[in-house]
Every structure is written in C-alpha cells, then in structure tokens.
Amino acid sequence: MIPYGKQDITQADIDAVVNVLQSDFLTQGPMVPRFEELVAAHVDAKHAVAVNSATSALHIACMALGLGEGDWLWTSPVTFVASANCGLYCGAKVDFVDIDPKTYDLCPVELEAKLKQAKIDNRLPKVVVPVHLCGQPCDMAAISKLAQEYGFKIIEDASHAIGGKYKGEFIGNGRYSDITVFSFHPVKIVTTAEGGMAMTNSADLAEKMNLHRSHGITRDPHLMTHAPDGPWYYQQIALGYNYRMTELQAALGVSQMERLDAYVTRRHELAKRYDQLLADLPLTLPWQHPNSYSGLHLYVIRLQLENTNLSHLDVFEALREQGIGVNLHYIPVHIQPYFREMGFSENDFPQSMAYYRDAISLPMFQGLTNEQQDTVVAVLTEILSSQP
Template identity: 45%
Template sequence: MSKPLFYGKQHISQNDVDAVLDTLKSDFLTQGPKVKQFEEALRTKVTADYAVACSNGTAALHLACLSLGVGVGDEVWVPAISFVASANCALYTGATVSFLDVEPLSGNLCVDDLSKKLARAAEQNRLPKAVVVVHMAGLPCDMQAIANLCRPLGIAIIEDAAHALGSTYINQAIGACQYSDITTFSFHPVKSITSAEGGMVLTNNPELAQKIRTLCSHGISKTNFTTDTQYPSWYYEQQELGYNYRLSDLHAALGLSQLDKLDDFVHQRQALASRYKQALAELTWQTSPTRGSSAFHLAIAFFPKDRRDQIYLALKEQGIHCQLHYMPIYRQPYHDVGATNYVRFPGAEAYFSTALSLPLFPDLTHNDQDRVIEAIKELI
C-alpha cells in the first residue's frame, strides 16, 4: 500500500536538530537567551513593537483576553468556524461567547453579519468587550473593515493568526497589529513553522505587552516593583494571579531555526496550492485574498454536500488523510445551542457541509500531490 499522506506535516532539517542540541548542551534549558532571541526575530519579521513567547497558541489567546481585561460579565464574539480554542480563551476568563457567521467560501468572519450584530447590540447596550478574528487557513480577513466597525465603539480586536504566519494584508505582514490590539500565533507542528509546541503574542501597546509578559510567568515582576525598598537581585513580586505559560529555550531554539525558513515554506505552500487549483479546476476553492496573500496553512476545496463525506472516506481508504477544518464551534456539545439555532449561521452551515482540507505541506512532492489529484478526479 502507498505511504499515508496527511493534511499537514512538519519539515525538520539538520540545522533544526543542531539548534536544539546546541541549546540542550548550553547552560539554559528554560528562561535563557533563546526565548528573547525568538521573540525579537519574530517581532522584527512581522514589524510589531512587542512580542511575548508562550507555551502554545491557546495560551497566547488566553493571555490576549486576560491582558484586555476580559472577564465575568463580558461578552466576546468569535467566528463560528474555527478551532475551539478561539472561543475557549474567552470562556477561561469567565466571559461568555457569542458566535458570528462566516463567508461560505472562505470560512472567514462575515463583515456584514458583524455590522448587523453590532447595530443590534448597540441598541440593547450589550456591545462585546472584544472580537476574535480568525484568518482561516491563512487567508487574511478584511481587517480594515472590521476595525472601522469595532474601534469607534471601543471594542478590542484580537487576531487569531494561528494559520497565518507568513500571510500579508495591504502590504503588511499579519502580526503587525495595524488593525488590531493583539495578534497571536501558534507553532504547532502543522503550522507555518513549528517549535514543537509554542505560541507568541504580539502587540504595539507597551502596557498590554507588559501585562502579557507578567501574566505569562505566574503574575511575577522582576523589574517593576510596588515598593521603594531596596532589595538584592533575588527580589521579585507576584503582583497578580498569573500562569506558567512560559516557552522553554529548547522550543525557542527550534522556532528560531524554523523562522529562517518561513519564506521558503510559504512559497512552497503557495506553489502547491496553485498546482492543486490548476489540476482540479472543476472544484471550488477557498476564496483568494483580494488585498494580500495567504500563507496556505491549508488547501481547502469544496465538494458537493451529498458527496463530501463519501469522498473523504474513499480517499482515506487510499491512505490520503484529509480533514475538515472545522465543524462550527456552536455544534460542539459543550455549547449546546440547539439544532434549531443552526439556521442563524447559513454561511457556517454551508461551509461545514462542503469543505475539505487536502494534503499540503512543504515536503509534499509533485508525485504525491499527483496521487491526491488523480484519486479526486476519479471520485468526482
């Protein structure tokens, strides 16, 4: 049987291995220089003012919500199509979550639905504390339009860019925070680059950056003290209830090595996605960005609603492991919104019933991609 092909896979080269081994032999396995180097390199890459590394993308989202003061009594709006972490980050703080519909051929937040929901919320004096914006599969959302709606109302914007490191919007890298308060990244193995596990929080606001850094490490400060008493260098203060969300130097060393290859990874993903679209022109594909570029974390194609699952299973039997990204979060049993409410999200329902992510990663060979293409051609 042919080797299995998965929807995503990391690329690890010898220099990645060497970077981790060098750090393993160094004086610091954690809280050492590599974390700061990784933060500075990524901050510079996306042209943000501040960056704080953390243990994973979910921790990054949680820190974003905490730093913005999201808590009990607040509401956070989240696009219906995303991984559950995009909503969980607000729930962890005690806030409630309300869902926004998405565009059926992109999976991105529907600006028209946001506009209408904001108008209703303003009339009821129930505006959200924050809106989470997810760049689905790396496809940039219309951040300018979203900011024009939210900023005049004092609503914070969090970019969940777990899929979008390497994407651009209006000639700027996603992560520059031009139209948001905070951007978060994930370095899970299937993302644009990997640190095995890891995340990053970026902002241009110095107060938010300091808050995020303190919350990331137990709520402890080693520099900004509440007392004028002079203590030796061992002194530190826990100033609030924080978390142990720190990234280790081992993870940072891998992330730093991978970051050097980001541009090549994105170029390879874009070329493979273009090749899929040319070879399978009879399929409908995720909408192309109009004011930027996608890093193509995923290659999302749309199949007939009555055949999508059949095609998924047939490909799986051939060792081609596709995936659905994602079932609407409101359909998860935890949220229990009730099937009668699904009609409130026509875009999300249309996306959910037809989308499928095909194998796409930098090491995917043309021969392996042709195998996927030919299998799909036979099935459709």
C-alpha cells in the same frame, strides 16, 4: 498515508535544539527573547510574547485587555475551539459572527449588523477575535473601522497566517488590531513543536502579557509595591499562569524562521498546482482576496454536492481509505455539545453550517512533493468520477 499537514525538520533544526540541550539554560534563557525579537522584526511589530501554545497566547491576550465577567467575546464559528474558549477562561460570555461565503473568514457585513443590534440590546462585545482561516487574512480594515465605532478591542487569531500579508504588509504588525496571535504547532507553517506568540505595539499590553505568562511574577523594581529586599527578590503582583515557552522550543523556532518565506512560497506553488489540476472537477476551490497574500496553512475544497451522487462522508472516507489523510477544519464551534448547552443551535449561523456540510482540507505542507500532490488529485478525480 499522505497527511494533510506535516512539520519539516532539518539537520539545522536538530543542531539548534542540541546546542540548547548542551547549554546552561533549558528554560528562561536567552533563546526565547531571541525568538521573540526575530518574529517581531519579521512582521514589524514592537513587542512579542512567546508562550507554550497559541491557546495560552489567546488567553493572556484576553487577560491583558481586561476581559472578564459580564463581558462578551465574539469570534467566528469556523475555527478551533480555543478562539472561543479564551473568553470563557476569563469568565466572559461568548457569541459568534457568521462567515463570509467566499473567504470563510468572519464576515464584516454580518459583524456590523450584529453590532447594531447589540448596541440596542446593550450587549456589545469587549473583544472580537477575527480568525484568519487557512492563512487568508480577514477584512481587517473594515473590522478595525467597526472597532473604532463600537468600542471593542481586536485580537487577530493568526494561528494559520504567519508569513502571510494583508494589503502588502505582514500579518502581525498590529496596524488593525490590539494583539495578534501566532501558532507554532507541528502542522502549522513553522513549528516549535508546541508554542505560540502574541504580538502587540503596546508596551502596556506586552508588560501585562509577560506577567500573565509567568505566574504574575516580576523582578522589575518599577512594578513592585516597595523596594526589593535584596537581589533575590521578586513579587507576585497579578494572578498568572505557567505559560512559558522553553529554550528548546525557541531554538527550533529560530531555526525554522530562516525558512518561513520559502515555506510560504512553496505553499503558494502547491496551491496554484491544485487550482490547475482540480479545475474541471465538481469542486469550489479556495478563493483568495486580491488584498491578501495567504499563509496557506490549509487548502480547503468544497464539494459541489448538487453535481454528484456522492455524499460528503462518501468522499471523505474514500480519500482516507486510499491513503489521503484529509481532514475537516473545522466543526463549527457553536454545535459542539459544550456550546449547545449555552443555547446555540445549528440554525444560528447558516454560512458556517453550509461550509461544514461540504468542506474538506486536502494535504498542504511545504514538504509535499509534486508526485504526492498528483496522487491526491488522481485519487480525488477517480472518486468523483466513479459515482454510484
């Protein structure tokens, strides 16, 4: 089976983790700060807060921005559920903004129209979470302009996008948002096994997220309610969680970051080959905005079902039966049973549902060989050619 995504682990990665295992610290040592500094420097952000997952990073980002009961968080329906759940964790309500039919990202035109109505209804969002689906950045300049006009905060869900660029600058630099979140899950561009990181240029937000990731506990005398009782002293000054990243994970991340640019370059080579090899098939291939340099976490094709007698399910199952580990990213969040109970229906976001009806994620990872890619293309070509 050729998987849709796969980590790349080298001997250098293994050695880095073993070195930590043989050190004095397995958690709360020097490696996590080193990883944070490395990622912050790479993307040109002032602060980084490493945690045990991107979901945790989204949660503490919402907490740091003061999201709570009575507030609204808006995000894209075409994302993993964590982009919406982070608002629910804080007691806020969640709504969605339909996607752009070309980029599959949250559509700024739809966002503006929804904001105008929300202002009339007195239900403007406190936080908007644009999701850089597949690694392609959203139109952050347009979204940032709307944030200034309507007064909401922005968390970029860049779980797919580390190493990508927007208008020539690395995603994560905070030019158009308050906080940016990266994921280091094994199928992502670089991995820490599990893990995430929140980037910000605000010292205040970084301090709050640092507290929230570790039980709300501080050893900083400047944050305490009174002078420390002694060198052993700490205070819990907020309600936080145990979202810390381990030293083992950070060591793997430090090692992987050395290959980030090479990984993204290879993904672009693979995408270019896919574009060429699939050009004559009844497919809509990924469109890349000229202002962006995608991290290319995913390569999503859309079947032109009007030009074939096969169904979406037919093609998907046939690919898997022949050893091609395709996937679908994602089932729109608003049609999940948990969200249907909130009143959402399939008709609410037509572009997202149109995407769901014909999208397939083909294998895309830095270790994918040209020969494996040729196999993927050959199998897909055969399936689309042998219609009933």
